Amino acid sequence: MDYQSVSRKQVLFVSERMPKKNSSGAESYNWSVFSALQEADCRISFLLTGDYFSSPIFNEKILKALCAECVFLQKYKKIGPLYFATTLKAYLRPFKRLLSFFSKNNYRDNDLTLKIGKYADLNGLAKLIPKIREKKFDIVFVDTLFRTPVLDLLPDMYKVLVAHDVFHRRCASFKSNGYRVEPDLDEKLESIFWRKYDFILSINSLEKDVISNIVPEIKIQTFYPTSVSCVEPIKSFSSELEPRLLYMGADAHHNRDGLRWFFDTVWPEILLKQPNVYLEVIGDIANSFKYPIENVNFHGRVDDVTKIAAACLFAINPVRMGSGIKIKMVDYFNLGLPCVTTEIGAYGFPLNESTPFVACTDANQFLFVVNDWLKDPNVVEKFNSGTHQYAELFSPSTALGVMNEVLESGDSNCMDARS
Template sequence: MTARGKHVLFISRQRLVGTTNGSSTYLIDLARAVRAAGMVPHLLQPAPTLMGRWPMLTLRPEMAVFETHVARGLLRVGNRLISLSPRLYSSVARAGVAALARRAGVQAAWARDRKAPYAVAIPWTAADHRFVAQHARGRCDVAIADYMFNAEAFADLPAGTPTAIVMHDLFHARGSAATDSVAQVERAHEVAMLARADAVIAIQATEARFVADEVPGTRAILAPMAATPVARPQPGTADRLLFVGSDTAPNVDGLRWFFDAVWPSIRAAAPATRLEVAGSVARAFPDGAPEGVTLLGLVDSLVPLYAAAGVVISPLTFGSGLKIKLIEALAAGKAIVATPVTLQGVERECAGAVDCTDDAAAFAAHVLALRDDERRARQAAAALAVAVAHFSPAACYRDVQQWLAASVSPPSTPAPSAPAS
């Protein structure tokens, strides 16, 4: 028996519609690695709370990597997921009224915008467990929990099923700053949740070492986010900057710091400079952005934005996990200015290829220095070289594929020894 044709069940409660944010991109990439290993990936979503405040979600073409996709409490019609919850529709109506009231200047408590709960960490229900037990049949030679919170599902699988957790982040290391978009987890509790799995898939080296050191009996598998490098460096245009991010606390806080502490210095020295901000992080700035900044929101493709930008910035001030947009920028062959938080876990690989500082004045100085065409071209070439050397799919996912194959293949039986003479 070999791994080919075996079924790998991904259990997720994130709002997964395509490669629209870092965690979704990583999970879909892991599913592609499963396909590349000759195995069949399936997606099971046991909690309708993943919809947040959206009554309908449109699935992008990349979701086709999953052989099947089953979600509790949601109706699948073509490429759309439609909520069947009356409570959600009433919540949407209330949110709409509150939004209109805010635009009219109402500042009452009932009119405040309230984010939906962090779906990934919502406590599991009996209905969630029943759903997993029912739909895992025939789809589960191996189970992979998307985030440690979904290790709860392992109790609903057939005994002996090999299990893994996609770590994404080391939650207890994020600190108290991440209060608006993620769960707060104590170190001991996080270790206990990770220990439920046979293996933990870590996206960067620091977090893989934590698992190896602190979670005995669980295999740590390092699998950085992979990228497909462009053919040649793309120095872009000196006066165009780019930031890409979703609406999460690290992105929002980092961009606010850049607007307040860095952007004024850049504009004063080079008034023609423009910054484009792509991704749902734009939702966090309903009152707009400083002069010279364009909030693009979600875009159909980042390819032309990366190609045109002279410098990609990543001004994160806290966070954990591998920063997916850093890998994308490296693979796009871009000059990059980032904070040390951005480079956590890949400091060695990126040394000399990314300008790095958490000082506002130095950050602005790095951006301005890259207006020089030759310097920008050198940094773009160095970034691309890092992507080629360290973040190809073959290099990133080899260990995951080997673990999957070993998990579904019985150990070889030693040949019988010759009888004693």
């Protein structure tokens, strides 16, 4: 069914913060969902449960500039044209970032407690419910199971979970690497959350199978992230490029751990054989690496990654723990870059004749593959030739097809309820 030819759906998107283009992690995946809803011509409103919006104090003009019907803010109070955060931590957060910026220590595992999410609290939400009821929403999309408590206050409607992850597996992965996890979920607890929904969007096909086996009564479909860096692949391989590699990552535990492992065990050995190779690092991950590292350029967060990516031969993703799907690799492929990664990094990516990555089992294999690719441009070109075709799996048109299936399922559910 083509949803651009029927009445526009009223959608409520419940999230901790606004989806964000050209970002990473949860904000990036939510942007993929948001974009698909836009393409399906839905009328989208947001209920934001966090205090991360723009800044602790902002003007209402910022809300009006968003591509949304309405934005409900749980942790802000409006006084005149201004919105004020109602939590102290919202005002302290900028100072913490400033202190982190001036910190002189490179990242090390001092804190072995990982916070993988936090459950939405209901304080201040009740006052918004009458306004939400007035909108008569057809369907609600909920960003991760941690926002599930909000459903208890919302009017009844078709409920879709944007799962992001199978969190009990994510917890197990982190714990096997020596971390404590908060909150710690097991399969039984996570399945209780899943059963509160009518439809689940899984981030990859492997996790779709996991969820289906546990809650076979719930409808589920794979919704791959779409690239946030560009719409079409931007480059083709050139053997004349300088030996530069690319890494992109947010300042998250699994990224810090993986990149530190790479710097400690792989990068020095690469430089022994390839002293003229450089690594270009993009993203907030730079905040955790303060001191210079030989032949590594830290760019921080940039508005346009394409110029840096166009100068690189290939990308790396040395992640050692986690689950879900690594969105940075989707961006690599759409940027025309094949990738050397780990088995964890490759988890959830389909294998086909155009697969543009190699999954390594240990540091020795990672070192061998990187050196092999640096020595022989023909090997890189072979993997590069598959990036454009492979990136189609993560195209907006693929995402729209899945979204139309979700919306059609919601329609069928409404008709069943009326009959």
